Amino acid sequence: MKYQPRALIAEVTHRCPLHCVYCSNPLEMRHRSEELSTKEWSSVFRQAGDMGMLQLHLTGGDPLARADLTELVRAGRSAGLYVNLITSGVGLDGARLDALIDAGLDHVQLSFQDMEEGPANEFAGARSHALKLRVAELIRERRTAFTVNIVVHRRNLERLVEMITFAERSGAQRLEIANVQYYGWAFRNREALLPTREQIARSIEIVEEARKRLKGRLRIDFVLPDYYAKYPKPCMNGWGHQQMLIDPAGRVLPCHAASIIPGLEFFRAPTHSLRWIWEDSPAFNRFRDESWMPEPCRTCERRSRDFGGCRCQALLLTGDAAATDPVCMLAPMHTVIEETLARVNTKGGAPPGQGWIYRIDPR
Amino acid sequence: MSEAAQDSVPRLAPGCRLNAAGGQEDLLLIPEGALRLKGPARAIIELCDGERALRQIVEELTRRYPSDDAARIKTEVMALLAHLRDRGVLQYV
Numbered sequence: 001m002k003y004q005p006r007a008l009i010a011e012v013t014h015r016c017p018l019h020c021v022y023c024s025n026p027l028e029m030r031h032r033s034e035e036l037s038t039k040e041w042s043s044v045f046r047q048a049g050d051m052g053m054l055q056l057h058l059t060g061g062d063p064l065a066r067a068d069l070t071e072l073v074r075a076g077r078s079a080g081l082y083v084n085l086i087t088s089g090v091g092l093d094g095a096r097l098d099a100l101i102d103a104g105l106d107h108v109q110l111s112f113q114d115m116e117e118g119p120a121n122e123f124a125g126a127r128s129h130a131l132k133l134r135v136a137e138l139i140r141e142r143r144t145a146f147t148v149n150i151v152v153h154r155r156n157l158e159r160l161v162e163m164i165t166f167a168e169r170s171g172a173q174r175l176e177i178a179n180v181q182y183y184g185w186a187f188r189n190r191e192a193l194l195p196t197r198e199q200i201a202r203s204i205e206i207v208e209e210a211r212k213r214l215k216g217r218l219r220i221d222f223v224l225p226d227y228y229a230k231y232p233k234p235c236m237n238g239w240g241h242q243q244m245l246i247d248p249a250g251r252v253l254p255c256h257a258a259s260i261i262p263g264l265e266f267f268r269a270p271t272h273s274l275r276w277i278w279e280d281s282p283a284f285n286r287f288r289d290e291s292w293m294p295e296p297c298r299t300c301e302r303r304s305r306d307f308g309g310c311r312c313q314a315l316l317l318t319g320d321a322a323a324t325d326p327v328c329m330l331a332p333m334h335t336v337i338e339e340t341l342a343r344v345n346t347k348g349g350a351p352p353g354q355g356w357i358y359r360i361d362p363r
Numbered sequence: 364m365s366e367a368a369q370d371s372v373p374r375l376a377p378g379c380r381l382n383a384a385g386g387q388e389d390l391l392l393i394p395e396g397a398l399r400l401k402g403p404a405r406a407i408i409e410l411c412d413g414e415r416a417l418r419q420i421v422e423e424l425t426r427r428y429p430s431d432d433a434a435r436i437k438t439e440v441m442a443l444l445a446h447l448r449d450r451g452v453l454q455y456v
Contacts, residue, residue: 006396054382054390054397080383082392107378107394145378147394173376173451174394219451221395 003238003288005278007055008048008081009245009256012041012072015065017090019125019358020113022151022186022193024256025061029362030248038068040270042075044246047274049079056081061248062088070096070103077104084109086149089135090128097138107145109176110136115162119155125358140171147174152203153193154344160203164210168218175218177207179225183257183312188357194344200228227337231302232309232325239287239311244278252277254284257312261321287311292322296330367417372456373444374413379452381408393452407440408447413456417444 014029036044045056056076063069064087076083085100086109112132114120120129139146148167152160160177167175180186180193195203207222214220226233236243236255245253250268253259259266264283267276278284286292290303297308309325317326317336324331367373375391382390382397389400391408400408403424410420421440425433447453 052387054392082380082397084394106380106392109394143377145376145394173378216448216451 001051001279003241003278005048005051005053005244006242007057007244008045008053009057009059009243010041010044010072011060011245011247012036012058012063012069013065013248014061014362016061016088016359016361017065017126018062018088018113018128019361020151020185021123021125021189021356021358022153022180023359024181024184024186025359026184026257026259027188028259029061029360031362034249035066036248036250036270038071038075040250041072042079044250044269044274045072045076045079045081047269049081051275051278054082055084057084057086059086062090064088064091064096070099073100073105074103077106082106087111088124088128089132090126091131092135092138094138097142097144101142101144105144107147108139109147109149110139110172111149111151112163112166113151114156115150115159115166122356123156125356136170136172143171146170146172147176148172149176149178151178151180152195153180154195154199155193157195157199157203160206164206164214164220168214173219174221176221176223177203178221178223181223181225182227183316185357185359187316190340191343192356194227194340195225196345197228197341200224226310226313226325226327227341229327230329232306232313232328234306235310235313235325238307240278240284241288241307244274244284252281254287255312258283260312261315287322294322294324296332297324300330367441367444367448367455369418370416372413372416373411373420373448373453374456375408375411376452376454381405391452398450398452403439404443407443411444411453417441 013035014025015032058072063085073083083105084107085105089110113123117129121127148170150163182190186193207220211220240254245255246269250270251266252269253266264286266283267281293303293308297303309328311321314323314325315321318333323333326333326336378394380392382392389405391398391400410423421437424436444453
């Protein structure tokens with residue numbers, strides 16, 4: 001295989017007790033009746049193991065919404081995969097966590113929306129913060145490997161220090177501070193979520209100081225918003241290069257958002273083999289090499305590093321998935337980013353959080 | 364970072380494990396991905412079982428590779444473990 005897939009992101013359900021204003025799920029979600037069965041997911045995991053994939057990220061929605069989650073973890077482990085559970089934690093008790101660990105769960109990524117209860121519940125659209133604190137305690141008591149994930153944005157970056165302090169004491173080995181990425185529901189709330197340039201600069205200082213202080217104790221991964229970058233991010237490390245995502249109905253995609261790109265046909269895992277979809281399906285090959293690239297990407301020396309950026313972002317911001325990602329300062333459409341940032345960085349320019357558009361539950 | 368003491372006992376951090384032996388490549392699986400292991404790294408990590416002290420790990424490797432210079436083995440082990448520790452994937456009991 002020219003491109004060796006490494007990780008499978010399995011959105012085993014879109015059901016979720018939270019309604020986060022920056023959810024990365026697509027606006028059109030899958031209903032419970034469309035979800036793959038335990039047996040179908042197990043077959044998918046076996047195929048992934050056979051293809052040499054290493055990691056299985058069980059995500060959603062919240063995978064805890066599936067009554068068969070323990071079976072799914074077991075199936076992932078028996079397929080030889082490293083099993084990571086990405087969860088809100090809501091509804092997890094000690095007995096269920098023990099069962100998941102017994103089934104071979106390697107790692108838990110627990111999400112937080114803030115470190116102050118009021119805003120945390122506001123962003124989640126649910127009274128979930130206190131429950132999450134208890135779940136963190138359950139995980140710590142069991143010494144299970146765990147990452148605290150906090151999505152940051154304009155309205156909570158001022159509490160970054162508190163977030164780091166919490167992670168430090170939580171027993172987590174890793175803290176992921178991820179700025180919102182503007183797709184799906186987040187794109188609809190973009191103007192209220194985008195941080196200011198000043199906030200970004202300050203947050204970089206805080207994280208750098210914390211990284212030095214906590215070296216060897218707590219690893220901090222920090223994702224900056226690409227709107228403020230000079231060059232685009234190497235989205236998914238390249239389209240169809242290392243990762244694939246399967247939605248609750250079994251549709252195999254190169255990333256979280258690719259279903260919005262018109263003209264691409266995404267096949268379902270139960271009807272087509274994972275290997276065929278990965279190697280031969282037209283959608284996975286559409287942006288894989290460099291032949292699709294327009295100028296300035298086509299002759300840019302960075303094209304093998306960032307692959308022209310994100311196709312979904314290009315579509316959202318220019319209407320053309322084959323355009324240069326407009327966050328790139330060399331992109332012909334870069335002005336759309338500059339205009340957005342100018343609004344956000346004007347005093348009194350960005351709207352407050354009222355009027356959030358909350359993610360709906362597909363139940 | 365100061366060098367770990369010879370009687371300290373290393374082990375992999377929670378959530379880190381070696382991939383199955385005998386595969387195409389030797390990997391240390393970690394929460395955010397995998398680290399590719401080169402040369403004797405796998406053998407060294409296998410000895411970091413939370414029971415053996417550093418001194419015993421070096422002794423064991425010296426026994427296994429008698430033709431190698433003991434001082435060099437020790438240097439190599441210490442360098443690998445310091446790197447893994449900084450990366451947060453190895454800790455001392």
